[in-house]
Amino acid sequence: MNRKEVVSLKNVSLKYYSLEGETPAVNDISLSVKEGEFIGIVGPSGCGKTTILSLIAGLIKPTKGQVLVDGKLVEGPSTDVGYMLQQDHLFEWRTILQNVLLGLEIHGKVNQESRAKAERLLETYGLGEFKNHYPDQLSGGMRQRAALIRTLAVDPKMLLLDEPFSALDYQTRLAISDEVSTIIRKEGKTALLVTHDISEAISMSDKVIVLTKRPATIKSIHEIRLTCEKDNPISRRQAPEFREYFNTIWKELEVHVQ
């Protein structure tokens, strides 16, 4: 199957500058994400994972190389890319529906149709009756779901997930990662998940990319093939191959506690 390339990074490098000097964050990374793929990126903490997402989102420009989304060179943020941050960052002064409409508002695209779509998304994913609630009144898991719907409402081609569950407790985290993954696959979105949680990456992704320490380069890429009845993260965690993948990636990350 020859699927369309949604994101491609070509020999991308990025350096951060400060008065003290320059810090290379990303070094010569090339990768491509095809339509409908779910890719996980793991790497030691502080290795420049978030930098890669910021590059794709158009928040920063690469020092060297090219970033393409949907075949076009990235010049700045666009509706093609949806970004989900570590915390939900729902605005406490807006109701859930108003929060979900935020992206559309910025693009001046709030109309009956888009509003109806946003409400439908809320309805489908169990937040219909909470649309007029304020974020304070929702649980952590529900808030993260609302944040995902806010990202989906602008209909991006590509979703970037920056450790989106790290602020949640373990139980909620398992449940919500299961939900989010199901929602993303159901909506047929392409996604790139950055995480430091190896299990999370394996259970959610088709492919896991392992990065080296800063400056980040690609160390290895693992196609995840698991034998399990249902293709959702919680069942995938029970697949016999899960542990093997975990051990391999764990070793590659070279986590040394000193």
Next chain:
Amino acid sequence: MFNRNKIKAASKEHAMYIAKIKRKKLFIRLTQISILILFIILWELAARFKIIDAFITSQPTRIVNTLVNLHEEGTLWMHISISIIETIVGFILGTALGTAIAIVLWWSDFIAKVADPYLVVLNSLPKVALGPIIIVWIGAGPFAIITMALLVSLIVTIITVLNGFLDVSPDKIKLLKTFGATKLQILKKVILPASIPTIIAALKINVGMSWVGVIVGEFLVSKAGLGHLIVYGGQVFKLDLVMTSVFILSIAAALMYQFTTWLEKKLIKWHN
């Protein structure tokens, strides 16, 4: 008020719990009122029994008489309303202009950095010292007094509100940027709404600040208003008049503070 916030008790124990909390609240309120009443009674008695000299300390009944006299003369409301209007105009202008300048400083990092030392100096300068200059420039009238009130509250507002703006979580701004928001949209969608609590806090400070400006302004201009009554009363040694004015002043200031609290509740409805 109790009817509006009526809480339904879930059980007998809960009802007892609610009753206990309410009793405690009532007790605090009663103590507060008793202290005030006790103070007034002691003041009155001490003056009656010549323990204190009512000529210097005045006394509650004299204050009431002064109020009645001023009212009969028809000047009471004139003085009160002049001071109140000056204060309101001063604190609205101070908050609005201060917020506007804070927006400019937030917008341009360059202007903010250039303005920083000036703001620091202006903030530590007692604005009251500028009183005579203002009167010479603007003329001894209500405008000079309003300018005084404005100056006293302006710099504090700029600094408070700007810090509020800069405290807005960078991730919230990043979120808007990922949606491709312009700087104006960032201002309107996140900076301003997130800073409403800070602006209200500035408003609360400014009620007090503007009163300082107005009273000092009226001391200097001394034509009308509560500040004029205080300074006049002091000069002719009518302490009754001074005490009466201070009494009115505290009521007016308390009411204005109540108004800002009410405004806070209206504007920040997302806080339960």
